[in-house]
Amino acid sequence: MTDWNGIEAADYAIPADRDLEELTGELSRALADPDPGIRDGAAYSVLATWIERGVIDEPRRLALGDEMAARFDDPEIQARTFAPLVLAMLVRKGDFRSEWVDALARWYPAEEDLRGHDEKLGWLHAVAHGADLLDVFGRHAEADPVRMLDLAAARLTAPTAHVWDQLEDDRLARAIARILTRADLSEHEATAWLDVVAADFGADDIGVPVPAHLSNCLRTLRMLYVLADRGVRMTRDDEPQPLHRSPALQARLAEVLDRIVRR
Numbered sequence: 190m191t192d193w194n195g196i197e198a199a200d201y202a203i204p205a206d207r208d209l210e211e212l213t214g215e216l217s218r219a220l221a222d223p224d225p226g227i228r229d230g231a232a233y234s235v236l237a238t239w240i241e242r243g244v245i246d247e248p249r250r251l252a253l254g255d256e257m258a259a260r261f262d263d264p265e266i267q268a269r270t271f272a273p274l275v276l277a278m279l280v281r282k283g284d285f286r287s288e289w290v291d292a293l294a295r296w297y298p299a300e301e302d303l304r305g306h307d308e309k310l311g312w313l314h315a316v317a318h319g320a321d322l323l324d325v326f327g328r329h330a331e332a333d334p335v336r337m338l339d340l341a342a343a344r345l346t347a348p349t350a351h352v353w354d355q356l357e358d359d360r361l362a363r364a365i366a367r368i369l370t371r372a373d374l375s376e377h378e379a380t381a382w383l384d385v386v387a388a389d390f391g392a393d394d395i396g397v398p399v400p401a402h403l404s405n406c407l408r409t410l411r412m413l414y415v416l417a418d419r420g421v422r423m424t425r426d427d428e429p430q431p432l433h434r435s436p437a438l439q440a441r442l443a444e445v446l447d448r449i450v451r452r
Contacts, residue, residue, distance in 0.1 A: 191215055193231035201238045213239075213249055217256055220275055221268035225311025228271060240278045247284065254279045258292035266302045270315045273322035280325045290332055293322055298343035305355025316344065316357035320364035327368030334368050338382035341365050345406040346389045352401045353408070362412035366421035369432040379434035380441040386410070390448040399449075407449060414442045 191212065196204065203209060216239075219232035239245045245253070253275065260272040276289055297319045304313050320341075327337035341361065369379055386406060399407075417439045420429025432438060 193219070193235050196235050197231045201235060201242070201244070203244065209245070210249070213245055213253065217253060217275075220271045221260065221263065221265065223265065223267055223310055225267075228267060229311055233274075236275065237278055240282050243282075250279050250282065250284050251286065254284055254286060254289055258286075258289045261292050261296035266304075266313055266315070267310050269296065269300065270313045270318050273318045277322045277325045280322070280329060285329060285331050287331070290326055290336070293319065293326065294336070294340055297323070297340055298347045301349070303349055303351040303353065303357075305353065305357060314355065314357065316353060317355070317360035319344070320357075320361040323361075324364035324367050327364070328371065334371050334374060335378050335382070337368055338365065338378075339385075341368075342382045342385045345402070345409060346385055347402060348400070349402045349405070353405045358405060358408040359412050362409045362416060363421060365409075365413055366416040366432055367423060369417075369434070369438065370421065370423075370430050372433050374433050376434045376437045379432075379438050383441050383445050387445045387448055390445060403449065407446070410442055410446055414439060414446070417442065 191204075191207070196202065203212065216232055216236045219227050220236065222228045240250065257272040257275045257279075260268050263269050263272075273293065276293075280289075300315045300319070302313065303315055305317070306312055306314075323337050323341060326332040327334045341364070344361070389406070390403065417432050417435045420431050422429050
């Protein structure tokens, strides 16, 4: 087995006796490993660094992206949920295929295992990791931001019995907010994705207790309202950026949230 910790300690230099093609394949497999020490350790750091530095060239990166897109159909939950993290690395590097967007759109609202953390498998974070990819696609020139906002709404309104408990609501709200910094969004486009949420909140059969997905949605939209008011950081060290069409967005968010408060 490759000593990824050693590669990390050597400033990510490729071992002289190893082939990059073989190492890239091994890294790909490591990012689906059920052992969180393998999946979320030095192997993750090595892959991220090699992508960022261009050590893995464009043809290999595109092939890796295709592999990650196919991994959304993997039977193992950790394989599915780490695929968007790798795709996000690739898109930030400048790689893009519309098929990757299609793969995210099929998987994200349909994923049923929404555990944030598992005692044996470690971090899974389907909602949060999917939000990270939603974010980079939503700000990419070749992706449709409206489609990404609609996809966020589909995730928010998909029925689930799991209440998000590892700050997934904050992560998704930040992804939505970053998409909403795009200056090319019309007022209608910046708010229309909330219509399906409003319809869900206005249903007659909400019941008691409030279903998990409605609780998840409420917390996400409340955080989004704060970000619409204060701005959103693109990275941890950035100054907050204003959301485009913020007054209209805040007004629509208030209307939607009030549908559940009044019941």
